Amino acid sequence: MSNGNGSHFDKATDCRFGPGSMAMVAQRVAGHHSKVARPTQFPWFCRTEWAVLLCVFYPLLAIAPLVILAALDPDNRHPTATGLGINCALVGFTLLSIQFVLTARLQWIEAPFGLDLLLRFHRSMALVIVALLCVHPLLIAGGESWTLLTRLHTRWHIWAGRVALILLGAQVTAAVLRGAMRLSYEKWRRAHAAVALVVLAAGFVHGLMAGDDLNDAGARTVLAAVPAIALAVWIYTRAIRPRLLARRAFRVSSVRFESSRACTLTLSAPDGRPFHFSPGQFQFLRLLNSAVPAQEHPFTIASSPERTDRISLTIKDCGDFTRVIDKIRVGDMATVHGPFGRFSYDLHPDEGDLVFVAGGVGITPFMSMLRAMRDRGESRYVTLIYASRAMDDILFAAELAAMEVGQWPALKVIFVLSTPPAWWTGETGRVDGNRLGEWCRGLDDKVFYLCCPSRMTVELIRQLRQKRVNPRRIHCDYFSL
Numbered sequence: 001m002s003n004g005n006g007s008h009f010d011k012a013t014d015c016r017f018g019p020g021s022m023a024m025v026a027q028r029v030a031g032h033h034s035k036v037a038r039p040t041q042f043p044w045f046c047r048t049e050w051a052v053l054l055c056v057f058y059p060l061l062a063i064a065p066l067v068i069l070a071a072l073d074p075d076n077r078h079p080t081a082t083g084l085g086i087n088c089a090l091v092g093f094t095l096l097s098i099q100f101v102l103t104a105r106l107q108w109i110e111a112p113f114g115l116d117l118l119l120r121f122h123r124s125m126a127l128v129i130v131a132l133l134c135v136h137p138l139l140i141a142g143g144e145s146w147t148l149l150t151r152l153h154t155r156w157h158i159w160a161g162r163v164a165l166i167l168l169g170a171q172v173t174a175a176v177l178r179g180a181m182r183l184s185y186e187k188w189r190r191a192h193a194a195v196a197l198v199v200l201a202a203g204f205v206h207g208l209m210a211g212d213d214l215n216d217a218g219a220r221t222v223l224a225a226v227p228a229i230a231l232a233v234w235i236y237t238r239a240i241r242p243r244l245l246a247r248r249a250f251r252v253s254s255v256r257f258e259s260s261r262a263c264t265l266t267l268s269a270p271d272g273r274p275f276h277f278s279p280g281q282f283q284f285l286r287l288l289n290s291a292v293p294a295q296e297h298p299f300t301i302a303s304s305p306e307r308t309d310r311i312s313l314t315i316k317d318c319g320d321f322t323r324v325i326d327k328i329r330v331g332d333m334a335t336v337h338g339p340f341g342r343f344s345y346d347l348h349p350d351e352g353d354l355v356f357v358a359g360g361v362g363i364t365p366f367m368s369m370l371r372a373m374r375d376r377g378e379s380r381y382v383t384l385i386y387a388s389r390a391m392d393d394i395l396f397a398a399e400l401a402a403m404e405v406g407q408w409p410a411l412k413v414i415f416v417l418s419t420p421p422a423w424w425t426g427e428t429g430r431v432d433g434n435r436l437g438e439w440c441r442g443l444d445d446k447v448f449y450l451c452c453p454s455r456m457t458v459e460l461i462r463q464l465r466q467k468r469v470n471p472r473r474i475h476c477d478y479f480s481l
Helices: 011-017 024-028 046-073 082-100 116-143 156-176 185-210 217-247 320-325 359-374 396-405 433-439 454-466
Strands: 250-259 262-268 280-287 299-300 308-316 333-340 353-359 381-388 410-417 446-451 474-477
Touching: 011 280, 024 116, 046 082, 046 217, 082 116, 082 185, 082 217, 116 156, 156 185, 217 333, 250 308, 299 308, 299 359, 308 359, 353 396, 353 454, 359 381, 359 396, 359 446, 381 433, 396 410, 433 454, 446 454, 454 474
Parallel strands: 353 381, 353 446, 381 410, 446 474
Antiparallel strands: 250 262, 250 333, 262 308, 280 299, 280 333
16 A cells, blocks of 8 residues: 655755654744644544444344344244254354455445454354354254254255255365465455355355245245345446446556655546545555556555545555566546545544554555645644655655654654665664654553554564553554455
């Protein structure tokens, strides 16, 4: 994920990379009149109340078919184990259908939680679903006959249930081991969706044919409504929404290489329609009439939200898709789906001094935040710790240097290189909790925003918590979903 205005610096400009002076920052702030940023207006579905309502609605929706079927057939008498097995299957099947909604990137569901949290919840619920559906045949067999589990010559709809369960287990295993299996995200995503549809269809047929309490039209309608909602959401996300987005396609207005491995794309909004977002959010980009594959990938918006007629993305060569970014040309059209995410200081207007910790391309959301502060004239104290591997990995150096000597925000930048050149006089090595305390002059009353590689983020969180930093003062973003 990335974007912005970076440039190469040679040895003669190394003075710009040293740590800034807190005294200079304080003097600069004292020398100008403070300006108050106008409050950001968030949609109604970003509110905490809506998040609470969704959390309450989710389990109620999961058991709704169970309750409705029980009301339609109150005299149903199954053995206890069989009844529990049927209930586990029905709840698991309903949760499986809801999974399609959770991954549909619907903003009114994503906004109060953030897409990363929503997808982690999706993965956790997949394990719950597998557990419920695995318990189902065990309970049924315990209540009726254990040969139901081992009999090869049985009714075809029993095999449909077995196939659905096997495919579901394989799907969850592949999701957990995707990194080790070295599956590309796009290939895995297509296979994941296809297998999910097969599991849903096989599970529906199995339940419809095996359930002797689904003989009346009302019960069958309830059971059919569950996968019908999932299928409708899938059709919308795969067929309808891409066409709607294509009607409002953005145009690539400029392509600029910031380094040998990073390229900045500027996209102009269609027909001057404003694209509103909060600094630090991201969107999904799909190139349409380009030499680049028409695949959807997430990239952070690094431009200021005060410019609603365009967005900028800096894409670093670090994967299958990003290796072909040099084929993008001015005039190419692209769909932009978003914005998403809650990694933004706009959501926490009462916070005091901010500490941004960026690792590599993780600088991009911070550039959006810093540009927003500059354009809004916000008098915020911000310390930016920018860790990179080598000089060529540093982006936005010239713009950050200009911000340091500008009025807004009151910025102090510290560059940290893990493999510095011989002439480097700035900070080196790794960023840790102790060094953060030194660079920020103490951790008290500071709010930390972390956008680094996962291992670095986890380690910094652990160290900050050991130093008794309240978790409410730690905000994290991650490079991948």
